[in-house]
Amino acid sequence: MKKQQIIVIGNGMVGYKFCEKLKSKTSSFNLIVFGEEPRRAYDRVHLSEYFNGKTAEDLSLSTESWYDEQEITLYLNTPVTAINRTEKKVYTPNGLSYDYDFLVFATGSAAFVPHIEGIEKEGVFVYRTIEDLDLISNYAQKAQTAAVIGGGLLGLEAAKALIDLGITETSIIEFASRLMPRQIDPAGSDMLKSKLTDLGLKILLNKNTSLIEGEESITALKFSDDSHLAVDMLVISAGIKPRDELAKACGLEVGPRGGIVVNEKMLTNDPSVFAIGECALYDGMIYGLIAPGYEMAEVVATHLAENGNKTFNGFDMSTKLKLIGVDVASFGDNFINEPDCRTIVFEDKHKGIYKRINISNDGKYLLGGILIGDAAAYNMLLQTATNNIPLPEHPEELILGSRGGAEGSASGGLENLPDSALICSCEGITKGGICSAVTDQDCENIDQIKKCTKAGTGCGGCIPMVKDLMLYTMKAQGKYVRNVICEHFNYSRQELYDLVHIHEIKSYDEVLDSLGKGDGCEVCKPLVSSILASLWNEMILQKGNDTAQDSNDRFLANIQKGGSYSVVPRIPGGEITPEKLIVIGEVAQKYGLYTKITGGQRIDLFGAHLSDLPKIWEELINAGFESGHAYGKALRTVKSCVGSTWCRFGLQDSVSFAIEVEERYRGIRAPHKIKSAVSGCIRECAEAQSKDFGIIATEKGWNLYVCGNGGSKPQHALLLATDLDSATCIRYIDRFLMFYIRTADPLTRTATWLNKMDGGIDYLRNVVVNDSLGMAAKWEAEMEGLVAAYQCEWKTAIENPAIRKRFSHFVNAPEEKDPTIQFVDMRGQKRTEEWKTV
Amino acid sequence: MENSLENQTSTLNGTDNNMETTINWLAACRVEDAVENGGVCVKHGEEQIALFYFTRRNEWYATQNECPHRKQMALSRGMIGSSTDEPKVACPFHKKTFSLSTGECLSGDECAIKTYPVKVEDGTVFIGLSA
Numbered sequence: 005m006k007k008q009q010i011i012v013i014g015n016g017m018v019g020y021k022f023c024e025k026l027k028s029k030t031s032s033f034n035l036i037v038f039g040e041e042p043r044r045a046y047d048r049v050h051l052s053e054y055f056n057g058k059t060a061e062d063l064s065l066s067t068e069s070w071y072d073e074q075e076i077t078l079y080l081n082t083p084v085t086a087i088n089r090t091e092k093k094v095y096t097p098n099g100l101s102y103d104y105d106f107l108v109f110a111t112g113s114a115a116f117v118p119h120i121e122g123i124e125k126e127g128v129f130v131y132r133t134i135e136d137l138d139l140i141s142n143y144a145q146k147a148q149t150a151a152v153i154g155g156g157l158l159g160l161e162a163a164k165a166l167i168d169l170g171i172t173e174t175s176i177i178e179f180a181s182r183l184m185p186r187q188i189d190p191a192g193s194d195m196l197k198s199k200l201t202d203l204g205l206k207i208l209l210n211k212n213t214s215l216i217e218g219e220e221s222i223t224a225l226k227f228s229d230d231s232h233l234a235v236d237m238l239v240i241s242a243g244i245k246p247r248d249e250l251a252k253a254c255g256l257e258v259g260p261r262g263g264i265v266v267n268e269k270m271l272t273n274d275p276s277v278f279a280i281g282e283c284a285l286y287d288g289m290i291y292g293l294i295a296p297g298y299e300m301a302e303v304v305a306t307h308l309a310e311n312g313n314k315t316f317n318g319f320d321m322s323t324k325l326k327l328i329g330v331d332v333a334s335f336g337d338n339f340i341n342e343p344d345c346r347t348i349v350f351e352d353k354h355k356g357i358y359k360r361i362n363i364s365n366d367g368k369y370l371l372g373g374i375l376i377g378d379a380a381a382y383n384m385l386l387q388t389a390t391n392n393i394p395l396p397e398h399p400e401e402l403i404l405g406s407r408g409g410a411e412g413s414a415s416g417g418l419e420n421l422p423d424s425a426l427i428c429s430c431e432g433i434t435k436g437g438i439c440s441a442v443t444d445q446d447c448e449n450i451d452q453i454k455k456c457t458k459a460g461t462g463c464g465g466c467i468p469m470v471k472d473l474m475l476y477t478m479k480a481q482g483k484y485v486r487n488v489i490c491e492h493f494n495y496s497r498q499e500l501y502d503l504v505h506i507h508e509i510k511s512y513d514e515v516l517d518s519l520g521k522g523d524g525c526e527v528c529k530p531l532v533s534s535i536l537a538s539l540w541n542e543m544i545l546q547k548g549n550d551t552a553q554d555s556n557d558r559f560l561a562n563i564q565k566g567g568s569y570s571v572v573p574r575i576p577g578g579e580i581t582p583e584k585l586i587v588i589g590e591v592a593q594k595y596g597l598y599t600k601i602t603g604g605q606r607i608d609l610f611g612a613h614l615s616d617l618p619k620i621w622e623e624l625i626n627a628g629f630e631s632g633h634a635y636g637k638a639l640r641t642v643k644s645c646v647g648s649t650w651c652r653f654g655l656q657d658s659v660s661f662a663i664e665v666e667e668r669y670r671g672i673r674a675p676h677k678i679k680s681a682v683s684g685c686i687r688e689c690a691e692a693q694s695k696d697f698g699i700i701a702t703e704k705g706w707n708l709y710v711c712g713n714g715g716s717k718p719q720h721a722l723l724l725a726t727d728l729d730s731a732t733c734i735r736y737i738d739r740f741l742m743f744y745i746r747t748a749d750p751l752t753r754t755a756t757w758l759n760k761m762d763g764g765i766d767y768l769r770n771v772v773v774n775d776s777l778g779m780a781a782k783w784e785a786e787m788e789g790l791v792a793a794y795q796c797e798w799k800t801a802i803e804n805p806a807i808r809k810r811f812s813h814f815v816n817a818p819e820e821k822d823p824t825i826q827f828v829d830m831r832g833q834k835r836t837e838e839w840k841t842v
Numbered sequence: 843m844e845n846s847l848e849n850q851t852s853t854l855n856g857t858d859n860n861m862e863t864t865i866n867w868l869a870a871c872r873v874e875d876a877v878e879n880g881g882v883c884v885k886h887g888e889e890q891i892a893l894f895y896f897t898r899r900n901e902w903y904a905t906q907n908e909c910p911h912r913k914q915m916a917l918s919r920g921m922i923g924s925s926t927d928e929p930k931v932a933c934p935f936h937k938k939t940f941s942l943s944t945g946e947c948l949s950g951d952e953c954a955i956k957t958y959p960v961k962v963e964d965g966t967v968f969i970g971l972s973a
């Protein structure tokens with residue numbers, strides 16, 4: 005039997021979705037699609053990202069080969085121009101005709117362009133297709149000022165795009181007395197307006213544009229109140245107009261204000277013709293959002309494939325968006341007013357937050373609401389409203405957040421949702437669907453959920469809630485949300501450390517082969533490399549471990565903005581001879597480096613090309629310098645104050661001790677960087693109490709402090725032991741560091757490690773000073789091993805031709821430097837260029 | 843070796859219409875010059891291409907070298923690995939990750955990166971540039 009033939013007119017978002025849905029249900033139809041645009045259906049919802057670097061291909065909803073794979077015939081650049089419903093034929097401009105058994109209109113809508121004199125002038129645009137955006141961005145290059153007519157959702161988005169294109173003077177012109185008149189109320193509009201004004205947008209309300217002035221191209225707008233606004237370009241975003249012209253021409257019923265009239269099965273008045281998406285008029289309404297369009301596609305696909313009786317029953321028009329960084333959301337019955345409901349309003353002009361919820365008069369149910377400035381509660385509120393979940397005793401807490409600090413409501417709400425609650429409205433995924441992806445298909449992260457269910461792949465607004473649901477379901481299943489490293493290693497860092505130690509493994513690949521699975525990633529590679537370095541202290545770039553290093557370790561230097569590197573030679577204790585200072589100066593001059601005294605009492609040379617690094621280090625090493633490990637999770641600096649050799653208050657020789665300590669622990673790798681300092685007396689000029697381990701001289705010896713930290717959460721170090729002689733002080737530090745290296749989580753400084761330790765500093769003191777774990781001798785021996793294994797890794801690197809070879813930018817032009825690295829002058833030295841933007 | 847282009851016509855299978863595309867194969871480097879389980883940067887005129895030798899999977903990949911996040915010429919210096927089975931590279935600057943096979947950004951919504959076919963013949967690695 006010959007297959008029945010379906011013709012789809014329009015290859016937009018909904019037309020595409022219809023094909024996808026139909027093909028997933030049946031292959032018993034021939035499918036032909038006509039698209040007027042020159043390219044495959046693309047994501048119009050995220051159209052503006054085209055201005056942020058996404059290409060048309062990135063926005064495309066399918067791969068190029070998809071239509072072939074699905075055996076769908078797609079004609080692009082081919083509008084359908086006429087239809088003969090008696091003969092069931094459609095016609096294209098080249099005169100060809102095609103037969104159909106069923107016809108699906110998915111012609112979407114066009115921008116509505118009001119009749120304003122001069123609207124045809126150059127510099128006037130609409131905002132709907134990729135072609136529109138190309139025109140706008142070309143014209144914007146020579147424009148300084150712009151305006152958008154229309155203060156609705158799309159208008160605000162267009163205004164943001166103009167700002168992103170560099171037109172900082174952009175005005176929004178709205179005919180109504182408020183912004184987004186369909187979504188938010190006057191008070192919400194006021195709040196939004198003041199936020200947008202803060203961002204530099206000009207907002208003109210109650211303005212009726214009467215004339216577009218200019219010769220050939222636009223120069224100004226004239227309003228009905230006779231005021232003017234000079235602009236170089238204009239984007240019209242005054243609403244949408246359903247593309248029903250073809251339907252009308254072939255005698256299908258259309259609405260008085262446009263739209264192809266359909267019933268709950270999306271059937272027009274012709275039983276073989278459907279209409280879906282933005283061209284369809286259901287119950288007197290055009291649904292200008294993607295989620296209802298997809299639902300309509302589902303209805304028709306089910307109908308055709310399964311003869312199912314799924315129907316379209318209207319759709320929730322709740323929306324949440326981030327406009328120019330401002331959250332705006334409306335849900336449910338957003339405009340209902342007293343006395344039909346009671347409203348609770350929260351307004352914070354200082355932070356620019358406005359929230360309104362409408363509750364039923366009996367206080368039991370949430371009907372709808374509006375959120376501006378902070379829409380974090382949107383998903384939960386929407387669910388509460390659409391699922392008729394009884395409100396808590398104090399519904400105001402839904403928008404105020406319960407101030408008792410009890411976090412109960414976040415997941416507390418989730419269990420109350422029925423399984424049928426729609427979580428992802430774009431793809432129509434329910435709570436039940438997401439939970440079963442976790443329980444039946446073992447999804448344990450968002451990416452897997454997206455793959456299994458498609459939830460979160462549309463507008464993305466539901467992702468926070470999907471994540472909460474996933475974690476909630478995992479917990480409910482008794483799945484222990486374990487602190488494992490990543491998908492490649494099912495161990496915590498400490499477990500892995502012990503296993504690598506016991507099995508004496510020395511390369512990343514061996515660790516992965518024997519203890520992990522898959523190919524590794526940017527999380528486990530540096531972590532395992534750090535464990536290997538902490539355990540064996542071998543040159544980190546050997547045994548194939550080079551590419552398992554964090555980027556800075558791999559090139560033994562910190563990468564800087566732009567792609568150049570910094571060079572930090574070790575200057576133990578901050579002490580340096582004039583001769584060595586001169587060498588640093590000469591090297592910096594020769595290689596054109598920016599020099600700066602660091603906060604760690606040494607000198608940083610910035611702006612080195614990758615291929616210059618070995619040459620620079622060769623010269624420094626010949627002059628007696630060594631690596632400062634500024635790039636490693638390793639000992640950084642041991643700062644010192646000048647101490648008893650010069651200072652009138654000095655009790656001990658803090659500089660000598662700082663140098664001794666720095667030279668002992670240099671190169672030792674740890675879960676995070678470690679810093680130290682030695683002060684000659686309690687005036688503490690070396691700031692030892694802000695270090696991972698700090699030493700302060702006393703009359704009798706040294707006081708040892710541990711687990712201090714600068715950084716964003718400063719914490720003072722705590723006193724571990726007092727009046728130590730130098731040898732004991734070193735022994736305690738050995739034990740302390742080995743304990744830390746063995747047990748800390750990845751990227752955890754000593755302060756955080758101690759904060760998480762049961763028993764705190766008293767427990768730590770017991771372990772280190774009283775040897776309560778009986779590990780002291782072992783740790784001291786291990787530390788001795790690490791100290792003995794020290795080598796300057798830069799020296800090894802420049803002497804090893806295989807490693808040295810890696811320090812070039814181009815593999816096929818090793819002598820050439822990266823031409824994209826650019827510097828500019830500043831105060832007689834150089835600096836990097838700013839990040840390049842679009 | 844730079845810019846030695848080998849002209850070759852290859853037929854892309856998988857499409858019914860037998861589309862003929864000309865691919866110029868750029869001789870990028872020798873296998874032993876590539877970095878095992880890592881990347882190198884290949885110069886092609888003004889263009890920079892990151893070439894990855896995923897030794898562990900015995901696979902080769904090539905992508906643009908520029909990271910779209912902050913427009914840094916850096917991807918060849920990134921760490922490679924996999925996520926489920928998808929091969930990926932992490933940019934050294936802010937660790938955004940990209941699929942090596944499709945170029946798609948796997949973290950956040952940076953735009954995708956360009957990818958190129960790679961072939962190895964007689965120990966020379968070639969990168970395919972569509973003409």
Ligand code: SRM
Pocket residue numbers: 562563564570572600601602603604605606607608634640641677679694695712713714715716717753
């Ligand atoms: C160069 C220097 C700033 C300066 O010009 O003075 C610097 C520069 C950087 N610091 Fe720092 N910090 C420098 C002293 C400090 C200090 C002061 C000190 O050491 O006395 C602190 C506070 C003390 C502390 O660490 O407790 C400091 C706290 C940080 C932190 C926060 C650490 C934390 O635990 O919260 C980071 C971020 C990190 O490591 O994750 C950081 C990270 C960085 C990085 C590595 C950021 C990066 O990833 O690129 C910078 C690299 C510069 C480079 O390429 O060399 N830097 N940084 C200082 C180098 C000291 C040195 O000689 O090695």
Ligand SMILES: Cc1cc2nc3c(=O)[nH]c(=O)nc-3n(C[C@H](O)[C@H](O)[C@H](O)COP(=O)(O)OP(=O)(O)OC[C@H]3O[C@@H](n4cnc5c(N)ncnc54)[C@H](O)[C@@H]3O)c2cc1C
Pocket residue numbers: 013014015016017018019020038039040041048049050051052082083084085110111112113131132133158161247250280281282283291292293294295297325463
């Ligand atoms: C900038 C922008 C931002 C948006 N943001 C959001 C958002 O955040 N959330 C949301 O839910 N929605 C948003 N939308 C709306 C959403 O994009 C639309 O609801 C959706 O695209 C409608 O899909 P459709 O297939 O019905 O129409 P369209 O995607 O417009 O597709 C219709 C296609 O049919 C073609 N066509 C028309 N007539 C013919 C013919 N005779 N022959 C052949 N082809 C024809 C058209 O050229 C077009 O390609 C946004 C829209 C825009 C423009």
Ligand code: SF4
Pocket residue numbers: none
């Ligand atoms: S304080 Fe911040 S900006 Fe300054 S060097 Fe440290 S990390 Fe860089």
Ligand code: FES
Pocket residue numbers: 909910911912913914916933934935936937938
């Ligand atoms: S520049 Fe690559 S992640 Fe930021």
